[in-house]
Amino acid sequence: MNIRVVALAAIVGVVALSSSTLAAQAAPRAVDRSNMDTTCAPCTDFYRFVNGKWLDTATIPASYPGIGVGREVYDRSLDVLHEILEQAAKDKSAAPNSNTQKLGAFYGACLDSAKAEKLDAAPMAAELERIAAITTPALLQAEFARLQADGVDIAFGVGTEPDFKNTKLTVAAVGQGGLGLPDREYYLNDDSASVKLRDAYRAHVARTLELLGDTPAKAADAAKRVLALETSLAKAALPLEEQRDPKNIYHPMSVDSLARIAHGVSWTTYFASVGMTPKSVIVVSPAYMTAVAGLMTSVPLATWRDYLRWKVTDAASPYISSRFVNERFAFRSILTGTKSLPPRWKRCMTATDESLGEALGAAYVAKEFPPEAKARALAMVGNLEAALRDRISTLDWMSEATRKEALAKLAAFRVKIGYPDRFRDYSTLRIPAGASYYQSAMLANEFEFRRQMAKADKPTDLNEWGMTPQTVDAYNNALNNEIVFPAAILQPPFFDASADDASNYGAMGAIIGHEITHGYDDQGRQFDASGTLRDWWTKEDAAKYDEAAGRIRDQYSAYIVADTFHVNGKLTLGENIADFGGLKIAYAAFEKAMTGKSRAPVDGFTPEQRFFIAYANAWRTKIRPEAMILQSRTDPHSPGEWRVIGAISNLPEFAQAFGCKAGDKMVRGEAVRATIW
Numbered sequence: 210m211n212i213r214v215v216a217l218a219a220i221v222g223v224v225a226l227s228s229s230t231l232a233a234q235a236a237p238r239a240v241d242r243s244n245m246d247t248t249c250a251p252c253t254d255f256y257r258f259v260n261g262k263w264l265d266t267a268t269i270p271a272s273y274p275g276i277g278v279g280r281e282v283y284d285r286s287l288d289v290l291h292e293i294l295e296q297a298a299k300d301k302s303a304a305p306n307s308n309t310q311k312l313g314a315f316y317g318a319c320l321d322s323a324k325a326e327k328l329d330a331a332p333m334a335a336e337l338e339r340i341a342a343i344t345t346p347a348l349l350q351a352e353f354a355r356l357q358a359d360g361v362d363i364a365f366g367v368g369t370e371p372d373f374k375n376t377k378l379t380v381a382a383v384g385q386g387g388l389g390l391p392d393r394e395y396y397l398n399d400d401s402a403s404v405k406l407r408d409a410y411r412a413h414v415a416r417t418l419e420l421l422g423d424t425p426a427k428a429a430d431a432a433k434r435v436l437a438l439e440t441s442l443a444k445a446a447l448p449l450e451e452q453r454d455p456k457n458i459y460h461p462m463s464v465d466s467l468a469r470i471a472h473g474v475s476w477t478t479y480f481a482s483v484g485m486t487p488k489s490v491i492v493v494s495p496a497y498m499t500a501v502a503g504l505m506t507s508v509p510l511a512t513w514r515d516y517l518r519w520k521v522t523d524a525a526s527p528y529i530s531s532r533f534v535n536e537r538f539a540f541r542s543i544l545t546g547t548k549s550l551p552p553r554w555k556r557c558m559t560a561t562d563e564s565l566g567e568a569l570g571a572a573y574v575a576k577e578f579p580p581e582a583k584a585r586a587l588a589m590v591g592n593l594e595a596a597l598r599d600r601i602s603t604l605d606w607m608s609e610a611t612r613k614e615a616l617a618k619l620a621a622f623r624v625k626i627g628y629p630d631r632f633r634d635y636s637t638l639r640i641p642a643g644a645s646y647y648q649s650a651m652l653a654n655e656f657e658f659r660r661q662m663a664k665a666d667k668p669t670d671l672n673e674w675g676m677t678p679q680t681v682d683a684y685n686n687a688l689n690n691e692i693v694f695p696a697a698i699l700q701p702p703f704f705d706a707s708a709d710d711a712s713n714y715g716a717m718g719a720i721i722g723h724e725i726t727h728g729y730d731d732q733g734r735q736f737d738a739s740g741t742l743r744d745w746w747t748k749e750d751a752a753k754y755d756e757a758a759g760r761i762r763d764q765y766s767a768y769i770v771a772d773t774f775h776v777n778g779k780l781t782l783g784e785n786i787a788d789f790g791g792l793k794i795a796y797a798a799f800e801k802a803m804t805g806k807s808r809a810p811v812d813g814f815t816p817e818q819r820f821f822i823a824y825a826n827a828w829r830t831k832i833r834p835e836a837m838i839l840q841s842r843t844d845p846h847s848p849g850e851w852r853v854i855g856a857i858s859n860l861p862e863f864a865q866a867f868g869c870k871a872g873d874k875m876v877r878g879e880a881v882r883a884t885i886w
């Protein structure tokens with residue numbers, strides 16, 4: 210239920226998993242051969258060589274879209290989180306309005322399935338009544354603001370984000386939104402699979418409206434009009450690939466200017482009703498706002514009322530009776546291939562995590578995150594930064610002018626590890642004992658919405674984290690020039706105090722390198738040391754960079770993920786550049802750390818070989834075909850197999866470690882190899 214403007218999500222480069230620690234004097238960790246297929250030559254298919262047996266035998270749990278190391282690590286954390294929440298729910302002595310009381314009340318409200326069944330659709334009654342009473346464009350606009358505060362995704366998004374050209378200041382922003390299918394292409398493609406999926410979606414919208422009491426004929430007619438309206442929104446939306454360029458999603462203007470390009474909406478009134486009087490607004494896509502404002506006056510109010518009934522019910526479905534929960538899951542399962550819902554306690558845990566993430570996170574790190582892990586991770590980040598500094602200092606394709614800026618940016622990186630210095634203050638959020646699950650979720654959504662709106666025209670809070678400590682992931686936020694590693698990623702096999710350099714640098718080192726390199730990917734390189742959107746590249750250097758990036762784009766576009774779906778080389782470019790660069794500098798840091806140490810093989814593998822094995826192990830993933838197609842269409846990360854093969858095949862260091870020859874599948878020749886760092 211994050212309230213996040215599209216632009217921010219597009220700029221924050223997130224690695225989809227991972228980590229491991231630098232141990233000063235640790236024993237070499239044995240290579241786990243039980244996952245490997247050693248009948249496959251490493252130079253022919255390294256992903257299969259490392260993960261082949263696991264790929265052949267691992268089973269995906271019915272409620273998961275896929276499995277892999279990140280999921281395994283998260284599942285271990287679940288036990289800790291589960292225990293925290295069970296205790297909080299039982300704790301009758303928790304101080305009123307303390308975080309423990311709120312965690313217990315929220316989680317407990319969710320567990321009460323009998324109450325959810327009894328209430329059925331009743332918790333949404335007030336919203337549905339208001340929607341039924343929309344008889345003027347002014348009332349429609351007012352309801353938009355009300356529902357957005359409840360976390361309902363409708364027509365356009367409103368939020369706040371650092372001003373790209375003055376990131377010390379956070380400002381208001383409006384972006385795209387309101388689609389029920391995963392992306393605009395799902396509405397616009399006319400291949401048979403897309404048509405079939407749209408039919409299934411329309412039937413799902415109709416069935417959901419029938420659950421509210423519509424007759425089948427009325428529901429079918431409403432669903433048809435809802436799909437047509439969403440298709441109009443999709444047509445106006447900026448494609449995902451185009452959102453990658455920060456210049457395309459940064460259009461600062463006054464509220465008056467927004468009113469000129471998007472008339473039909475009274476923007477001053479609108480902002481007042483979401484709790485803002487912004488001095489200026491960043492518009493993600495002016496053309497989109499023009500289109501939405503036009504639709505708000507040209508589309509009949511009856512259609513808007515049906516659209517809002519659908520959106521409200523879809524958003525409420527996880528929090529109400531099982532008729533709604535199951536209908537929503539049935540459609541989601543078409544997209545992800547999952548066979549069953551997770552057990553209720555797990556869904557309740559995820560929902561509590563989404564609504565009270567830092568309250569849960571504070572309890573989590575008190576149990577799980579030893580201070581020494583932070584020190585070790587910091588040391589490793591320092592070594593990775595030094596490796597990139599070496600590379601930038603000696604790159605023969607980069608001019609001195611660009612080099613100076615690149616090094617200044619590296620020197621200014623802010624590093625966050627484990628958890629925030631100050632956890633979020635939830636004191637103004639009340640989750641009363643006895644509140645229904647739906648009511649609890651809406652209170653948390655409104656709290657988050659007000660928190661976001663309150664940031665407008667204020668200094669950017671550099672202490673804030675974009676992920677909770679219990680998230681198994683990491684990110685680079687170019688606007689703050691920072692890299693962030695939550696506590697939960699600093700666990701084996703990513704980060705292991707008892708392991709040696711080879712496995713730690715191959716897994717966690719590559720992830721740290723990945724996040725650092727994001728600062729110089731196709732988006733990141735457009736921001737300077739202060740996080741400002743500013744072109745600091747000479748024309749010649751930018752052209753050389755683009756040439757190498759173009760090679761990476763084309764290489765990945767050639768990979769087939771499932772059926773006829775290819776990796777989208779343009780959408781995944783930033784992540785692929787970060788994987789490739791991250792692995793390269795992790796290897797350089799590893800080599801430096803190995804100076805003077807024994808290179809004797811362990812379990813038949815040299816330290817260099819074990820470095821690459823650790824990398825390929827960290828990205829082993831098995832995904833249902835449906836989820837794989839969904840990922841390839843919407844996720845800026847390439848699937849695990851290509852994260853491994855794409856990166857290593859460009860690295861002569863890999864070929865050298867395994868004695869691969871020119872012409873081997875895992876080796877790209879010098880003429881076609883991509884090299885940036």
Ligand SMILES: [Zn+2]
Nearest residue numbers: 222223224784
């Ligand atoms: Zn990333």
